[in-house]
Amino acid sequence: EVQLVQSGAEVKKPGESLRISxxxxxxxxxxxxxxxxxxxxxxxLEWMGRIDPSDSYTNxxxxxxxxxxxxxxxxxxxxxxxxxxxxxxxxxxxYCARGDDRFDYWGQGTLVTVSS
Amino acid sequence: xxxxxxxxGTLSLSPGERATLSCRASQSVSSSYLAWYQQKxxxxxxxxxYGASSRATGIPDRFSGSGSGTDFTLTISRLExxxxxxxxxxxxxxxxxxxxxxxxxxxxx
Numbered sequence: 001e002v003q004l005v006q007s008g009a010e011v012k013k014p015g016e017s018l019r020i021s022x023x024x025x026x027x028x029x030x031x032x033x034x035x036x037x038x039x040x041x042x043x044x045l046e047w048m049g050r051i052d053p054s055d056s057y058t059n060x061x062x063x064x065x066x067x068x069x070x071x072x073x074x075x076x077x078x079x080x081x082x083x084x085x086x087x088x089x090x091x092x093x094x095y096c097a098r099g100d101d102r103f104d105y106w107g108q109g110t111l112v113t114v115s116s
Numbered sequence: 117x118x119x120x121x122x123x124x125g126t127l128s129l130s131p132g133e134r135a136t137l138s139c140r141a142s143q144s145v146s147s148s149y150l151a152w153y154q155q156k157x158x159x160x161x162x163x164x165x166y167g168a169s170s171r172a173t174g175i176p177d178r179f180s181g182s183g184s185g186t187d188f189t190l191t192i193s194r195l196e197x198x199x200x201x202x203x204x205x206x207x208x209x210x211x212x213x214x215x216x217x218x219x220x221x222x223x224x225x
Contacts, residue, residue, distance in 0.1 A: 035214075037161075044204060044216055044217070044218050044219045045153075045155075045161065045204055045206075045216040045219075046216065047206075047214040047215065047216065061213060061214070062117070062213065095160055095161070097160075097161075101149065101208035101214065102149075102151045102163060102166040102206070102208055103151075103153075103161070103163060104163050104172060104173070106160035106161060106162070107160065108160060109160055
């Protein structure tokens with residue numbers, strides 16, 4: 001069974017750093033890209049970027065380029081999304097999803113709350 | 117960037133009725149690289165349709181997609197109680213800039 005299991009909810013202060021994770025199982029992790037999608041409270045879906053776990057090649061949405069970093073460790077079938085300095089506006093649910101274009105499997109989501 | 121506009125914003129229907137959801141693109145979506153997702157409260161989105169008209173694995177045949185170019189439609193032939201949710205279209209033709217529509221809320225009348 002294909003599964004993407006994300007790390008748990010986080011509460012952070014503005015200016016802090018954060019890395020959340022997405023662990024794939026039940027399939028060949030290096031055969032499919034992983035994308036990250038943001039959903040702000042009560043809002044729609046926004047594609048942030050993606051990574052090819054086989055070589056860690058990344059693409060970013062222009063809206064998120066420079067604000068987040070996507071990485072992966074293929075040895076443990078895990079992708080990451082990280083921030084170096086969080087803002088209150090980063091408060092959202094973040095989903096990882098399998099695929100570079102359409103997304104057939106999704107993680108359960110990681111809620112990130114940034115508040116002073 | 118391709119902007120997707122979904123209509124209506126909210127659709128109120130009864131179980132058993134037919135639902136028609138629209139997604140219009142600001143420019144042509146190449147090779148019909150258009151997908152539809154369903155999202156229920158507190159859940160991750162679920163892929164319903166890809167390539168504009170191909171059903172994803174395990175999706176009931178009451179869900180169908182159609183369209184090309186700039187105009188796409190998701191049709192649910194006979195609504196079941198579990199179909200009431202938010203639906204998003206997504207284009208992946210102008211990779212790497214993937215975009216979603218703003219969503220249509222399908223609610224019970």
